[in-house]
Amino acid sequence: MAIYIELLVFAYIVDIASSGTIFRAQDADDDNEVSSYDFPFVTRSMWHARPPKEKNPLQTPVPYVVIHHSYSPPACYDAVTCRQAMRSMQNFHMDSRGWWDIGYNFAVGSDGAAYEGRGWTVLGAHALHFNNVSIGICLIGDWSYLVPPSNQLKSAKALINVGVELGFIKSDYKLIGHRQVRETECPGDALFNEIQTWDHWSSFPASYKDLDKIDLTGSQNKS
Numbered sequence: 240m241a242i243y244i245e246l247l248v249f250a251y252i253v254d255i256a257s258s259g260t261i262f263r264a265q266d267a268d269d270d271n272e273v274s275s276y277d278f279p280f281v282t283r284s285m286w287h288a289r290p291p292k293e294k295n296p297l298q299t300p301v302p303y304v305v306i307h308h309s310y311s312p313p314a315c316y317d318a319v320t321c322r323q324a325m326r327s328m329q330n331f332h333m334d335s336r337g338w339w340d341i342g343y344n345f346a347v348g349s350d351g352a353a354y355e356g357r358g359w360t361v362l363g364a365h366a367l368h369f370n371n372v373s374i375g376i377c378l379i380g381d382w383s384y385l386v387p388p389s390n391q392l393k394s395a396k397a398l399i400n401v402g403v404e405l406g407f408i409k410s411d412y413k414l415i416g417h418r419q420v421r422e423t424e425c426p427g428d429a430l431f432n433e434i435q436t437w438d439h440w441s442s443f444p445a446s447y448k449d450l451d452k453i454d455l456t457g458s459q460n461k462s
């Protein structure tokens with residue numbers, strides 16, 4: 240009998256570990272789940288993500304965090320609109336770009352919630368040549384002229400800190416804007432100015448022209 244109970248307990252622990260439940264926020268289907276995030280966190284099932292076509296593992300902890308804006312869809316300020324924005328980005332990336340899933344590892348809305356994209360452990364498709372060394376976070380909206388609202392900035396920073404705490408991002412990580420590794424205006428002038436004030440922002444690489452000075456071995460940048 241004692242052995243049987245032990246086996247049951249063991250199976251339960253394995254189940255928790257493999258499902259990643261401890262890292263999940265409250266889900267509509269299960270209000271009793273414990274969250275390790277102290278900001279709203281919206282899982283894939285909550286925004287009704289399509290399953291990925293395929294996925295490659297991301298080697299963690301990563302040394303970089305890459306900040307993006309969506310440009311389009313525009314900023315979203317409530318749960319309904321932000322979940323729609325997640326679905327529209329995923330549809331665009333999968334159907335028009337032909338990728339396996341939404342490109343970003345995470346997105347953050349102007350509702351102050353963080354949205355699970357590919358997550359912490361799956362290789363993203365957000366910054367060519369840099370996907371295998373970074374977590375890509377998209378601040379939903381066009382931040383060329385306006386800075387995102389403070390709750391959106393706060394949650395983006397808190398999400399990065401959780402990534403460090405959970406061991407998916409190196410504690411001495413470098414924070415960069417997408418334009419520092421690719422010819423693009425992303426993440427918009429206003430947001431790019433903003434992130435230069437953040438703790439871990441790095442002025443290097445300054446542009447894609449610096450990429451050959453960085454070790455990006457093992458890169459799998461497609462899809």
Ligand SMILES: [Zn+2]
Pocket residue numbers: 306307308365417423425426
């Ligand atoms: Zn970008």
